[in-house]
Amino acid sequence: EDKVVQSPLSLVVHEGDTVTLNCSYEVTNFRSLLWYKQEKKAPTFLFMLTSSGIEKKSGRLSSILDKKELFSILNITATQTGDSAVYLCARKSSGDKLTFGTGTRLAVRP
Amino acid sequence: DGGITQSPKYLFRKEGQNVTLSCEQNLNHDAMYWYRQDPGQGLRLIYYSQIVNDFQKGDIAEGYSVSREKKESFPLTVTSAQKNPTAFYLCATQPMGGANVLTFGAGSRLTVL
Numbered sequence: 001e002d003k004v005v006q007s008p009l010s011l012v013v014h015e016g017d018t019v020t021l022n023c024s025y026e027v028t029n030f031r032s033l034l035w036y037k038q039e040k041k042a043p044t045f046l047f048m049l050t051s052s053g054i055e056k057k058s059g060r061l062s063s064i065l066d067k068k069e070l071f072s073i074l075n076i077t078a079t080q081t082g083d084s085a086v087y088l089c090a091r092k093s094s095g096d097k098l099t100f101g102t103g104t105r106l107a108v109r110p
Numbered sequence: 111d112g113g114i115t116q117s118p119k120y121l122f123r124k125e126g127q128n129v130t131l132s133c134e135q136n137l138n139h140d141a142m143y144w145y146r147q148d149p150g151q152g153l154r155l156i157y158y159s160q161i162v163n164d165f166q167k168g169d170i171a172e173g174y175s176v177s178r179e180k181k182e183s184f185p186l187t188v189t190s191a192q193k194n195p196t197a198f199y200l201c202a203t204q205p206m207g208g209a210n211v212l213t214f215g216a217g218s219r220l221t222v223l
Contacts, residue, residue, distance in 0.1 A: 009150070034211065042114075042200070042214040043153075088152065096141070096160075096204070098212065100153040 002026050004091050006101035014109050017079050021104045023089030024071040033065055033072045036088040038103070043088055046074070079108045113137065114215035116201050121220045123195075131186045131218045133201030141204040142184035143212065146170060146197045153200065159184055160206070188220060195222045 007022045025033065032050040036043035047056045049065035049072055056063050060079075065072045076083055086103040093099070114135045123129050133142065141160045145153040155168030159178040173192025178184055188195045198219050202212040 004152075006152075036214075041216040045211050045213070048211060090153075097155070100145075102150055102152040 002028055002099045004089055004099050004101035006089050006104050010105040012107045013079055018077045021074040021087050023101055025091040027070055029093040032092045034090045035063055035074050038086040038088055081108050081110055084108045114203055116215035116218050123222050125222055126190045129188050131199055133184045134182055135203045137203055139203035140206040143202040144186045145200045148197050
């Protein structure tokens with residue numbers, strides 16, 4: 001079975017802190033790894049990573065993939081209360097099938 | 111404006127009743143997906159369809175059925191055979207080719223009493 005494991009399951013930080021969310025996956029037919037942010041209902045797309053070692057950045061969020069060690073991290077610097085959400089990691093395999101992790105629930109306190 | 115519309119947002123049903131969740135899109139995306147989300151379990155794929163009149167089972171298809179008679183529509187029926195239907199259901203679409211990133215609807219929360 002293709003597994004995607006995210007850690008931690010939940011995290012509480014204060015505004016201004018930096019957080020690192022982890023995602024590890026199994027390698028079968030790997031094509032890409034995706035990060036989504038889910039605030040209330042619909043997950044919204046953050047990043048798609050296909051190449052190892054190349055950081056993708058959007059404002060205070062960045063992500064990188066390590067295809068040798070089979071993991072990705074999502075970093076959020078200078079966190080704000082608006083960053084509170086569930087962050088989902090998903091692995092895409094051949095046939096465009098996405099396997100999602102359980103998500104990390106991030107709460108940012110003022 | 112373009113997007114994915116799921117309805118209803120909230121639905122309550124008694125055990126043993128079939129229910130149908132609607133998913134309509136005007137993004138002209140070819141592929142459509144249904145996921146189920148339970149606390150602590152992430153998203154699990156129920157069914158998906160890459161073209162009209164064709165669909166495939168996902169990882170947890172038992173107790174569910176779908177149809178894809180039009181490109182814009184991919185309704186999901188939760189049948190009485192589904193043992194634990196209470197969940198949050200997400201529909202998603204994806205264009206063929208390109209970055210193949212899923213776009214999600216706002217979801218439907220089904221509660222079976």
